[in-house]
Amino acid sequence: MPEGPKNTPKMRQHVTMTDIGRLAGVSQVTVSRALSAPDKVSPETLERIKEAVRQTGYVPNALAGALASSKSNLIAALVPSLTNIVYSSMLTAFSEIMWGHGYQITLSETGFDPEREEKAVATHLSRRPDAVLLTGVHHSSTVRRMLLNAGIPVVEIWDITDTPIDCCVGFAHANAAIAAAEFAVEAGYKHAVTVTAGDERALRRRDAFEARFTARTQTMVQQMNFTRPATLGLGRQALSQVIDAGLQPKTVLFCSSDQFAQGVLVEASVRGLAVPDDLAVIGFGDQEFARMTAPSLTTVRIDRQTLGETAASALLDRFSGKPDPVAVHDVGFKLVRRDSA
Amino acid sequence: MPEGPKNTPKMRQHVTMTDIGRLAGVSQVTVSRALSAPDKVSPETLERIKEAVRQTGYVPNALAGALASSKSNLIAALVPSLTNIVYSSMLTAFSEIMWGHGYQITLSETGFDPEREEKAVATHLSRRPDAVLLTGVHHSSTVRRMLLNAGIPVVEIWDITDTPIDCCVGFAHANAAIAAAEFAVEAGYKHAVTVTAGDERALRRRDAFEARFTARTQTMVQQMNFTRPATLGLGRQALSQVIDAGLQPKTVLFCSSDQFAQGVLVEASVRGLAVPDDLAVIGFGDQEFARMTAPSLTTVRIDRQTLGETAASALLDRFSGKPDPVAVHDVGFKLVRRDSA
């Protein structure tokens, strides 16, 4: 007894432009025109095509389109972490605008790891994105070469440099830290502790803060360094350790992120320490709670929405072939004084 | 005088497999094999090809590959918001695993807006993703039809239903809220206020909480409803208004997110109100600060990492053609009692 036909897969056959053309009684190209340049097609034809599209539930194949036109309408975006609001909020502002211009985002997290970034860049480039967004301005030479080779616009965000791969949108981390140090000195703080996460930009801020604070006060700066990403819990831990080591009067803690600062605030409150009288805190990032917590947090504000939007504009400028596109966009920073320092 | 050649664009000509083949003295197909099935090519040939790839910096064109093979290795992921850690953390867990299996993510934010979701689904489907991840289980009929039509695996997350498009991974929101209500009653709270953001799942939790609390206590539940996403600031505002309206003893606030709860905690602290004695607070989500803040926050924990990972496995199961894949994955929830209630 012969076996009946088994494993007859439903084999979802996709509707193509050719199918639509057949239904509408026109050729495949006309369908293509109807979809991408409707005014180049007669109204009657257009209507028949639209009807066929409706009936069949036709969905264009953007893969084929991209292959034929060498335009993928894809932007590759690489960020260190999605769960860190400073990056995700930029990404939201960025992708909002790019989406409005017909671009889609392919996303990867690099976790502050150059190797992951390298792999991710290679993989993303194979999709032939029309542009790439990277976080930070320090990248392996391989990454730089691949990107240069791809010959597409690249925007590096959250930092600036005189030698971007293509262009960058960010701010001078060292200057932000120096501003914080100046503020701390002017406000009368005599001792400082830095609380720092492991990422390279945070380290640069720490060093710039320390250099300036020491130069102005002739006082050593104590360092609390973490390799893990900043969390509230680590912030609490940091203050605990500082207290164990002996907290001096007139001490300010310069945290590499508001997350740390929040932890310091919590720990201070638990221990019945008054902020800013017993200890002062400066955060970094100006997340929502900084303004809303009690005591409110003195911090360095980065306008992440503007940053994301500027990155988008920079790419759009490049797409439109604007003659002399700006290479370095400094969106600045602002030290926001509140109650904690 | 004839014009010289101007606008000579550098026309980045991409290296192709054919180019590599020419360099290595083999045909284009052999290059294809060398890259996707190295063991089907002789060691010497393989080495020559690899060398050519190195020299030229060849990057495969995944667009062409996907078109030819009908496999894009793309997963479309739609989430309401990237800046909300509950979604971004799931996405991180999810994409981590998918990336490990060779898949890339195309991302869109829908902002809790069905229309945006509909447009996004259509756009994403045109890229011929191998699967789609959606947030929530309520989608327009158009979305359902498009997805069904695409014939690819679909996973709906952060909620469960008996009638998923394909499969879902989440938990029963109503049950979570009922558990919170039961807890509140058992803990001796006599009055309740719900603080709720505008999204549909939060509303469902609110209603379930209210129904159960009222049934158990014969007491009306007061509602504080917001249409905007939950923020600390709105949480403070909520408590202010509750107090203005007259805060009764033995009141518990059931917040639709930890964000709200944090705001309530801050406002209470500012006003010198003791938690949980003057008022109790229950959050939702168990974000990091819930455990770390003082007083720590009683909240409903959702294991977002497991959720994201389960969603990934569900898709991988489908890809591998596993016979009877599970359609409904309930990852559950857990009421975590801490200091605030």
Place this chain on the structure above:
DNA sequence: ATGAAAGCGCTAACAC
């Protein structure tokens, strides 16, 4: 182990 041929579904260039 390697190659030739066909074709994925579209856009671009050029006819008519």
Place this chain on the structure above:
DNA sequence: GTGTTAGCGCTTTCAT
């Protein structure tokens, strides 16, 4: 306004 012809850069199938 519409159609014809060529690809885009791969994978697949079938020969050898």
